[in-house]
Each structure stands twice: as structure tokens, then as C-alpha cells.
Amino acid sequence: MKKNKPETSAWKKRAGLFLFSQNISLFGSSVVGFSIIWHITLTTSSGTWLMLSTICSVLPQVLVSLFGGVWADRYSRKHLILLSDSFIALATLALAIAFLLGFDSLELLLMISAVRSIGAGVQTPAVGAIYPQLVPQEHLTKVQGINQTLNSTLMLLAPAAGGLILGWVGIVGAFFVDVITAALAVCVMSRIEVEKIEPQSESHSIWMDLRSGVEYAFGHPMLRRILICYLFSFFLITPAAVLSPLMVERTFGSEIWRLTANEMIWTLGALFGGVFVSVKGQFQNKVKTVSLCLMAFGVLFGLLGLSWNFISFLAFMGIAGFFLPPMSTAQTVHIQEITRPEMLGRVFSMVQIITASAMPAAILLFGPLADVVSVESILLVSGFFLALVGFLYGRGSQTQIDMKIPPSESF
Numbered sequence: 001m002k003k004n005k006p007e008t009s010a011w012k013k014r015a016g017l018f019l020f021s022q023n024i025s026l027f028g029s030s031v032v033g034f035s036i037i038w039h040i041t042l043t044t045s046s047g048t049w050l051m052l053s054t055i056c057s058v059l060p061q062v063l064v065s066l067f068g069g070v071w072a073d074r075y076s077r078k079h080l081i082l083l084s085d086s087f088i089a090l091a092t093l094a095l096a097i098a099f100l101l102g103f104d105s106l107e108l109l110l111m112i113s114a115v116r117s118i119g120a121g122v123q124t125p126a127v128g129a130i131y132p133q134l135v136p137q138e139h140l141t142k143v144q145g146i147n148q149t150l151n152s153t154l155m156l157l158a159p160a161a162g163g164l165i166l167g168w169v170g171i172v173g174a175f176f177v178d179v180i181t182a183a184l185a186v187c188v189m190s191r192i193e194v195e196k197i198e199p200q201s202e203s204h205s206i207w208m209d210l211r212s213g214v215e216y217a218f219g220h221p222m223l224r225r226i227l228i229c230y231l232f233s234f235f236l237i238t239p240a241a242v243l244s245p246l247m248v249e250r251t252f253g254s255e256i257w258r259l260t261a262n263e264m265i266w267t268l269g270a271l272f273g274g275v276f277v278s279v280k281g282q283f284q285n286k287v288k289t290v291s292l293c294l295m296a297f298g299v300l301f302g303l304l305g306l307s308w309n310f311i312s313f314l315a316f317m318g319i320a321g322f323f324l325p326p327m328s329t330a331q332t333v334h335i336q337e338i339t340r341p342e343m344l345g346r347v348f349s350m351v352q353i354i355t356a357s358a359m360p361a362a363i364l365l366f367g368p369l370a371d372v373v374s375v376e377s378i379l380l381v382s383g384f385f386l387a388l389v390g391f392l393y394g395r396g397s398q399t400q401i402d403m404k405i406p407p408s409e410s411f
Contacts, residue, residue: 014134014192015143021188022127023150025085028181029116030158032092033057035166035174036109049106054360056113062356064121069349070209072126073342077133078194082186084123089182091115096175121352128348132336133194138282140333145277148325152271156264213346222338223347226331229393230354233294236386238362239378240301244317247375252310265314269321277325286330286337291394293327296320298387305379 040049071080095112098104135143165173217223248262283289300320307313339347366378 011135011139014194015139017188017192018130018134019143019147019150021185021192023147023154024181024188025185026151027154027158027161028178028185029088029120030155031162031165032116032174032178034159034162035171036113038162038166039171040106040109043106052110053113056110057117058356058360060114060117061121061124062353064118065125065349065352065356066210066346067206067349068122069125069129069213069346069352070206071122072129072345072349073213074209076194077126077130077345078189078192080126081123081130082189084119084126085182085186085189087122088116088119089179089186091119092175092178092182096172096179099172099175124352125345125349128332128351129344130194132341132344134192137337140336141280141282141329142278144329144332145274145280145325147274148329149271149274149278152267152274152325156267156271159263210346213343214350216340216343217347217350220338223335225393226335227350227354229290229294229389230331230351231358232389233297233386234355234358235362236382236389237297237301238359239366239375239382240297240304240317240320241359242363243366243370243375243378244304246370247304247379248310248313250375251307252313258310261314262317265318266321269318270324273322273325276322277329283326283330283333286334288394289330290327290334291390293323293330294390294393295387296323296390297327298383298385298390300383301386302380302383305376305383 037053040053068080091112095108098108131140131143161177162174165177217227244262248258252258297320300316300323303316304313304320307316335347335351336344366382370378
């Protein structure tokens, strides 16, 4: 037992440093993200500019992430994370200098948002794929739970920090917060030793690697079902995620404290969910866990539509938030366990594309629909179908397990 102590200490140190580096980087990026949105809102009061800001923040990441997945499987994931963090920090630093010199145009803000989004498209698949290189498989769930807890805590702090910084020193101050946190993340990440995953076959071109990744993911029965589940579930989660402030304003009142409470209660629920995952440490049946969480989402989102007062609305929203970390952790660890190591980057890039695209696509439907029918009706219907997706996912995936389909089966 003593012989294994140094090895145990080593992976815990690596995991701790990695979680710190990524979450401090996330905090800086979130502060800048909120500050940019609020700056554009206060400057223009224009929905069109907010739409352009959202497109610039999301679209480049979606387009680049497929290639980011290929690079994460070809090259050192550690180096990709370092390079993307540095790239984002330099872009933000250039923006801060430009604003200090008086070049504070909104067009420049959108352009740098797009550049930062490109960096995130490279970084995100590498981050998702690197965990099995840092953490033993039996501890992946616990570490992901800790990460979810840290994410939720920082997402509670980031809006407040962004508001304070924006009001105190202006948007340039927020830019420098991101530069400093990114530099700190790079310094910490550079100290972590990560073993390189060697591809099993010779790579000929990025396009061939990209094609093989898509064929692998959609040819693998369990991965295909997971990707389809992500597509439908994120599409159906959109009404509760995006339209709930509209329901609060229409049904309960337009006071700022109500809108703030709506945003914070979900994050508080997710914080407790992350703590639960960290303490539990493992899910024996990850498919069942995801299935139950999706069904819980569906029921609770339907109950949101039936809320009889604001307190009941907040209660249902907070309880729903609790189920996010168990679902996200179980699904992420399941992917890490059943995917060949040299394919993880490409698989996570496809997850990123689906999750980043499903919600904007859904809002194109549900946004205009909310001006025709009540948000409550949309929540009831989408909640029912989300619960159905959870039930079908659990039943179909369990059938594959019962048939003893090998986890590493390709196509």
C-alpha cells in the first residue's frame, strides 16, 4: 500500500493543478463575457447588437471545434491548451490596449469576441480529452464532480465580479482580469506532466482524420446514441434556459431582483449537485443516471409551467439545477470510458458542436413561438418530450448493454 502512495499523490497533484488552471481561466473568460454583453447592452440597447455578439461568440467555436478535435488527437493536448489560452489572452490584451488608446468601437469588440471563440474551439475538445491522461479511470467521476462544483461556484461569482469591475474601472478592467487569469492558468498548466497519446494508425491528412473521427463516433452504437441524446436534450432544455426570464417578467413581475433570483437559483442548485457528485464519487450505471436526470429535468420543467407563485417557480428551478452536474458528469465519464484514447478529441469536438448548435437552433423556433403562445405552455410540452427522450435513451442504451456490445466497438 505504501508503494502506491507516491503514485496516488502524483495524479492528485496533477488533477488539482489542472482543475485550478482551467477554472481560473474560466472565471476570467466569464467575467469578460458578462462585461461585453452588459457593455453592448448599455451602449446600444439593441437586440441586433446582442444577437451579433452571440453569433461572434458561438459560431467560430462551432466551426473550429471539429478541427480542434483532430488536433487534440494528433498533437499534445497540453500544448494545445497552453497555446489556446495564450492566444485568447493575447487577443484580449490587444483589445484592452486598443480601448486604452481610444479605439473602442463595437465592431472591434465583435472581432475580438470571434477570435476568442476560435481559441475556445481549439481548447474545449483538448480539455475534455485530457482527463483520462491525468486521472485514473476509477476516479474520473469524483474529479468531474469537483470540477462541476468549482464551475458552479465561479458562475455564481463571475456576474457579480463582472458588474463590480465594469462599474468601478470600466470594461478595460475586465479585459485585464482575463489576461491575468489566463497568464496564471498558463503558468500552472505548464507545470503539469502529461503523457502523450500516440495514434494507432498513421495520419495522412486532417480531412481523413476528421472523416475517421465522424465515422468512428456514429459507427459506435453507444456513442451514436449519446450524440443523438445530446442533440434532442439540449434542444428541449432551451425553453427553460432561455425563456424563463420572459416567464418571470410576464407572470411574476419585472423587478430586477426577480430576474437575478431566477439566474442564481439554477446555479445554486447546480452547486449542490456538484457537491453531491464529488461526495458520491462514482455512478455504477451511468446510462441510468443520465436517463433519470433527463426525466427529472422534463418533469421539473413541466412543473415550472404550472408554478402557482414565484416561490414555487424558484423551488422547481433550483431542484432542476441540482440534476445538471450528475447528468453532465455521468455522460462525460461514460464517453471517456467507452472511447478509444486516440479518438477522444474528435468525439468531444462533436459533442461541443451539437451542444453549441442545438440551443441557438432551438431559440429560432421557441423565441418567436413565445410571442404567440404562453411560455408556460412551451415549458409543459418541451418538458414532456424531454422526459420522453430520457426514458428512450435509458431503455435503448440498456438494450445495447444487455446485448453485450463491446465498449470499444468501432463500426
